[in-house]
Amino acid sequence: MQKTIITLIAFVLSILAVAFTVFSQRTQTDREQITVTPNIDPQQEQELSRERFEQENTLQEQTTLSEDDKNAQQPSQEKTSAFHITPKDCANECENFTPNSAGWRYCATRCDIIPVQAVAIECDAKSGLSRDYCLRDAAIKDNNPSGCEEIADRGIAEQCTNKIIESLVDGF
């Protein structure tokens, strides 16, 4: 009788253990599903970039500058990038942007199609992205990573810091 009771207890424990195993496997699968980051199709990313670019491109030059000013004046706690540039944009030489537009210039700067300018002065007299490009070039020219911290645009600021350490390590 005692043996049967022990066996019954073991039986119940076994069921609980198996149930727990199955439950934990399911919840693990659920967790995995939740943590999967949705893949953004590069084409979709490009469309988003283009959409933002088209919106900006419909504005007059003066308006674009004031938008840039607003960007520059935004609190710099959470920096953002003016345009989302993908490796594909660089590989196709920014051909999805209208040549010489604000979007194209941003893309061409991020993709090193427009090289770092040897002369970068009076950056504070400039505004928006023009100021950021100027600050980037000045910081790189002077090997001054602190200068990159003043850049409002996230993508340009990161590129600035990366280019400084890169140029030092590569001995350019």
Place this chain on the structure above:
Amino acid sequence: MNKQKKYKRNPINLVAIIFFMALLFPLGAFAQSDSAKVYRFYSDSYRSHFYTNSLRERDTLIDTNPNWCYEGIAYLTPTDTDMVTPLHRFYSPTYKSHFFTISPQEKDFLIQNDGNWNYEGIAYNVSTNSSGNLPLYRFYSPVFKAHFFTISEAEKKQLITNDANWNYEGIAFYASPGPREIPETPCGRPIPVGAVGPDISVGLDTYERDDIREDPITLSATHAFNALDTDGSILGTIKKSDTAKVFYDGDSMLKLVIGDSEKLVEREIYFESLSSQDDNAIIFTISRPNSDYDEFRHSMRVRYTKSVKRIWTINTLPLELYVWGIGEITATGPKQYNKLMATAFRTYGYWKLQNSTTYAAQGFTVVATPANQIYSGYKWEQQYPRIREVAMETQGKVVTYDNEVILLPFSSWTDGKTRHYLDGHWGSKCNKDPKQKVSSVFPYLVGVDDSQGEHPSSSTCELAAGGNHMVGISANGALKRAKDDDNWDDILQHYITDSDVTTIY
């Protein structure tokens, strides 16, 4: 005795035992037996393929029979026992060829009627179940008197489309594809390497447009390969013994020539193996104007970039294989030093992949010259195999600080101490006004003692004039420490403050 009988008769006891067994062996464990690998060989002499699941037979052929070239894992045999059937193996001394069939009728017919074929028995079991498996296609060549089996759709398509020597006979049986292998040499034993990391593209040589109007870039390889455009459409297939030529044709167009066929291509031509199975096995040979190191693993590209009006030849390969071909060291010195260097090379490549935009518009990440780190490819790898050895011992490891991969500055010599980043002798200029302040941007580049890397005679400014910025790792200091049996990660910790070694793959 009675208790024992009672125990046996109690059905609850039986169920409990089953559940206990379920606990001891986790769910699915019974189904996790290993699949057997089927190894594939090709003989150029006999124009025939051979397949075996025997590791001993594989290694004997690789080591002793130069007539046979090991091509890798052809497929896997089934793990379960449902819907399997024996595969019968024949050999013909007349045709120097093996033949395999699952058909009892075909087997009996050959045994009874064809004296050219000797029955060797059952090779192994294969699956007749199409569910969850891929078809294994069977071809016959009346020219070579040989059969060929492949699981590769690309290989099947290539033979049907481009090779009149082979007749497609249909699906022989079903199997699952095997893991990709990296041979040490073409036809050689596979290298026991696991994950090989993300692909990195390396710019090898650059040309003015006029350089290749008359004198083309040429490519050949150890395996047949495809030429593709930027959309992935196949422009042509280049056989093992053939060469592809690329000219600049004007108006931003490249001209691809394969035999008598010519095609104009915009921007870029990709060259890669017919099957992804062979990606890491194929070795390309490409014409190089200023280097004899002209052999490269994995895949190649020729690209014209409008914005700079230049053509580049580019080698794309997994990061780990890139480290094997780094020409900065020969790895003949102390092992700990070489492990540190292999980790530094990998870290450099990975950092560039994540952050560098210098060559982004030209379609690659780093150049093969000292402007980045010297990369000499497959020939260098063969010449100095210890590089691969130390790379494999540090496989997938990179240097990080605060969970970010970092670039590691190297200086050949110091004057007995390294410098904070802000006090470096950058640009060969002697910094006579040190701030002695740690950089907030590069806090891991902090000055430390380097008595072991102190130059025996030169002054600080003489060393600076020679390009010694004295920031980060002191190469001679690290070498001396390695000779003194310091571990490579301890050496790293000494020079790069609070750094970590992180395994990324």
